[in-house]
Amino acid sequence: MTTSQTGTEPRYAFETRNVNKVFTGANTVHALTDINLKLPEGSFTCIVGPSGCGKSTLLRILGDLEDATSGEIINNLSAKKVPTAAFVFQEHGVFPWFNVLQNVAFGEHMAGVGKREREERARHWIAEAGLSGFESSYPHQLSGGMRQRIAIARAFATGSPSLLMDEPLGALDAQTRMLMQEQLVKLWELERKTVVLVTHSIEEALLLGDRIVMMSARPGRIKEIIDVPFGRPRSMEVEATPEFARMKQDIWDSLRDEVQASLRLA
Numbered sequence: 001m002t003t004s005q006t007g008t009e010p011r012y013a014f015e016t017r018n019v020n021k022v023f024t025g026a027n028t029v030h031a032l033t034d035i036n037l038k039l040p041e042g043s044f045t046c047i048v049g050p051s052g053c054g055k056s057t058l059l060r061i062l063g064d065l066e067d068a069t070s071g072e073i074i075n076n077l078s079a080k081k082v083p084t085a086a087f088v089f090q091e092h093g094v095f096p097w098f099n100v101l102q103n104v105a106f107g108e109h110m111a112g113v114g115k116r117e118r119e120e121r122a123r124h125w126i127a128e129a130g131l132s133g134f135e136s137s138y139p140h141q142l143s144g145g146m147r148q149r150i151a152i153a154r155a156f157a158t159g160s161p162s163l164l165m166d167e168p169l170g171a172l173d174a175q176t177r178m179l180m181q182e183q184l185v186k187l188w189e190l191e192r193k194t195v196v197l198v199t200h201s202i203e204e205a206l207l208l209g210d211r212i213v214m215m216s217a218r219p220g221r222i223k224e225i226i227d228v229p230f231g232r233p234r235s236m237e238v239e240a241t242p243e244f245a246r247m248k249q250d251i252w253d254s255l256r257d258e259v260q261a262s263l264r265l266a
């Protein structure tokens with residue numbers, strides 16, 4: 001568990017205590033079991049686990065898009081005036097009828113921020129996301145990677161203290177994905193929001209995160225929490241180090257059993 005430099009307990013953005021989630025309907029699905037997590041403010045947590053283990057459900061519960069069946073979710077950010085969390089999903093994150101500037105400013109528009117202020121903030125994050133010059137373009141005029149950068153820039157522009165991302169780079173080709181990983185780290189280092197990012201990629205979790213929460217096959221439990229030893233600011237060159245290769249192998253060794261178990265469940 002991460003602690004502050006003084007050795008005192010860090011401030012937590014989110015805490016979950018014995019969170020369970022059961023979906024009832026035609027089929028009853030026990031999606032999450034006894035999830036206990038403490039996410040320090042300003043930390044970058046990646047969640048990995050086999051398909052169907054409840055990663056998205058956990059993210060949605062943290063973001064208050066879904067209720068837990070039992071257990072407690074403590075959101076220590078909720079007293080702030082802005083929305084607690086901004087979301088980035090794999091696809092469909094941008095409005096096709098808005099241009100880039102309007103898309104990035106949308107969250108602040110909804111929060112009632114004045115036009116001048118929200119556009120100024122939007123232009124700042126558009127520039128940081130490498131989209132300067134495209135303010136008036138519409139999403140259909142841009143590449144998939146650029147569209148996802150709009151969604152990420154908007155999430156940073158909202159002023160929300162946390163960012164919840166569900167496979168935000170999952171739909172991108174390998175090269176664009178690598179560039180976007182770099183960009184995401186760079187943006188986050190500018191403004192250290194509390195980030196929770198769901199990914200299927202062990203490499204991505206190691207490149208981006210401070211910690212990796214590894215989940216077991218359904219009903220999803222926390223199998224292990226791994227501290228990522230690579231420092232900040234982080235260069236993507238860590239991927240070439242023996243430490244990276246060793247950690248990737250260890251995580252895969254542990255995850256492999258869960259992936260096999262999830263295939264038997266399917």
Ligand SMILES: Nc1ncnc2c1ncn2[C@@H]1O[C@H](COP(=O)(O)OP(=O)(O)OP(=O)(O)O)[C@@H](O)[C@H]1O
Pocket residue numbers: 023024025029031049050051052053054055056057058218
């Ligand atoms: N609204 C829902 N109603 C019923 N069952 C649901 C609902 N949402 C999710 N589930 C079930 O809960 C389980 C966990 O789903 P979830 O989407 O959280 O998994 P995941 O780990 O994000 O999967 P993936 O990696 O494939 O995206 C799955 O078995 C899924 O079918």
